[in-house]
């Protein structure tokens with residue numbers, strides 16, 4: 199399962215997956231060789247994949263689809279006691295699932311309810327009214343078909359990964375230690391640019407970057423460089439405790455420090471990492487970020503087994519979006535509400551390469 203799909207399921211499905219009702223679904227077998235829970239996760243993954251393929255990446259649709267997928271078969275729990283035969287189960291479990299959906303979420307979203315109610319189309323009378331419903335119906339058929347052909351719905355490791363992430367309060371604050379990925383602090387260079395370890399000599403320039411209002415209009419506040427009061431102290435700790443979360447390198451243009459590049463959110467078993475970058479204002483508009491990101495990607499490609507690279511931008515940060523586009527990233531989710539360390543959650547665009 200792609201990391202971005204996993205991320206979306208965790209983000210929009212946490213309130214459902216964490217419930218007792220959902221946890222029990224791993225105890226009831228389904229389609230002979232799987233469980234209701236694993237089938238459900240598989241349908242959610244197929245549904246999100248269809249959404250992204252069709253370009254339905256607005257938050258409302260994604261949330262509805264994940265919700266409907268995770269709840270579509272919750273009503274089938276206890277089927278042997280509830281339904282006297284298969285035909286009755288086909289007819290009734292979608293309606294029972296709508297009730298369970300309302301019970302576990304406390305929500306009554308018409309698009310979600312209609313999707314769940316009609317997910318057995320065309321076996322049961324009633325046709326989905328909304329695109330969410332068509333996506334769910336198709337995803338359910340794809341998953342069921344795969345399961346009946348003996349294909350495992352969701353790999354054990356993926357299920358564990360989802361449940362593991364769900365337990366954590368901030369879905370996007372996870373990561374294996376980045377030290378596992380880099381045997382030493384990398385140094386990368388092109389003709390104009392060098393990315394390398396920051397030293398105490400860079401403290402004044404780093405101070406300028408950290409205190410720039412203009413730069414932080416577009417950047418998270420909780421990164422490592424804001425953890426200590428002085429830039430000097432930040433630099434002292436960047437390559438010991440800082441390494442548990444991220445690998446931050448200075449960007450040097452013609453020998454001068456001009457910004458930061460960062461690898462973070464490393465997930466070893468799915469070979470995924472996230473990247474970020476920021477430049478002092480006087481260095482904007484010269485292609486430095488594009489070139490730096492190019493170097494970072496080349497390093498991952500040549501020296502590591504990372505295959506998935508993700509990035510986040512605020513929608514108004516067009517310059518940063520262009521840097522990602524030029525380096526082959528695709529926008530996969532737009533306007534998802536995320537914590538950037540400010541008072542309110544901010545709409546965020548998610549990119550993947």
Ligand SMILES: [Fe+2]
Pocket residue numbers: 270271291317318
């Ligand atoms: Fe079903």
Ligand SMILES: [Fe+2]
Pocket residue numbers: 237241270271338
């Ligand atoms: Fe199903």
